[in-house]
Amino acid sequence: MAGPVGELEHGSLEEGPVTSARAGEPAKTSRAGRNLPAAIGVGLFLGAAVLLSLLLVRQAFIGVVAIAVAVSTWELIDALKRGAGIQVARWPVLLGGQAIVWLSWPFGRAGVLTAFAVTVLVCLLARLRGGVDGYLRDTSASVLALAYVPLFASFAAMLVLPDDGVQRVVAFLVLVISSDTGGYIAGVLFGKHPMAPVISPKKSWEGFAGSMAAGIAAGVLCLTLLLDGQWWHGALFGGALVATATLGDLLESVMKRDLGVKDMGTLLPGHGGLMDRMDSLLPSAVVSWLLLSLFLPV
Structure with missing residues (x-):
């Protein structure tokens, strides 16, 4: 699923045409600049995975959310490191993110809040090994990654509980x-x-x-x-x-x-x-x- 604002073209205005793997040939794109066949195929696959989880056992949707959280958090952590050299506490954030999502099932908001608070504390302590330089930058990014992905996603998991x-x-x-x-x-x-x-x-x-x-x-x-x-x-x-x-x-x-x-x-x-x-x-x-x-x- 793509963003909801109606992008006139995928990517920024400054970017050139998308090329395929064969000798620099342009990939087949829509007027909006997207590779529509690939985009539609991926969208259908993701939608089928979600629907299958809901139709079999509705709580299986929480597992789909947990997988999406793990992959998305990994990508965000890598982008922060690649783009700005920010060192997020990778494993505390990844493992704590899973705890946030999964504890939403038996304990609801209390489980989510507890897992989030404990993981923030672990991130603050884990970064002490890196010394003073960049401590606030890195710990702030760790808390951002934890809140932006697993904490927000846990509300999707809680939707399926009633x-x-x-x-x-x-x-x-x-x-x-x-x-x-x-x-x-x-x-x-x-x-x-x-x-x-x-x-x-x-x-x-x-x-x-x-x-x-x-x-x-x-x-x-x-x-x-x-x-x-x-x-x-x-x-x-x-x-x-x-x-x-x-x-x-x-x-x-x-x-x-x-x-x-x-x-x-x-x-x-x-x-x-x-x-x-x-x-x-x-x-x-x-x-x-x-x-x-x-x-x-x-």
């Missing part, structure tokens, strides 16, 4: 996908006015409008048909997730520009790294859990 957890997760994912699709189409067809030219020049206000229209429509349908909620709850839910998905996409764009990297990783053909696909999902998971808990208390 009896109607499958529907809650499906609503969350459908809204992010709808936001992305609406923004992508509107951005490609009508995008002329940059939304944040310094941060991400190809994200347009027209794309954002397309995201908002698609997200609100999807929110109303999901809340009324899947979760027996009120239509206006769905409208608020859809609008809020478009806003947070857009913010998440822009936040990662800021990080990548600051680090001087195009993508966080190269794992997914046509998509970059897995972390590049998590940008809009992570903050949206937090808001999804908060709003659905408010609108549909267990």
Whole structure:
């Protein structure tokens, strides 16, 4: 899944055409600059993995979240080191991130908060071996990596815990996908006015409008048909997730520009790294859990 703002082209304006592995031939890309066959294939594979976990045993979705957290955290740690020489406490963050996600199942918010606090303490202590130089920089980055990926993702894991957890997760994912699709189409067809030219020049206000229209429509349908909620709850839910998905996409764009990297990783053909696909999902998971808990208390 790509960012939800309707990028006019994948990557930055300064980047040249994408080339294939054969003698510098241009890869097949869409008008938006993406390798669409590869991107669609990866998107379908990821979607099938999520749906399979939900249909078999809904708690298996927590395992999918845990795997995504491990890969995305590794990519973020590598990008911080590659782009700025920042030394994140890799293994405490990776292992603590798994504890944050998995403890959300039996203990909910208490387990998540406890695992997060303990892991932060371990990161602060582990970095003492490196001496004074760069201590604040490295420990701050460790806490950022821990909060941005596993802590935010744990809210997606907690979505599946109630009896109607499958529907809650499906609503969350459908809204992010709808936001992305609406923004992508509107951005490609009508995008002329940059939304944040310094941060991400190809994200347009027209794309954002397309995201908002698609997200609100999807929110109303999901809340009324899947979760027996009120239509206006769905409208608020859809609008809020478009806003947070857009913010998440822009936040990662800021990080990548600051680090001087195009993508966080190269794992997914046509998509970059897995972390590049998590940008809009992570903050949206937090808001999804908060709003659905408010609108549909267990």
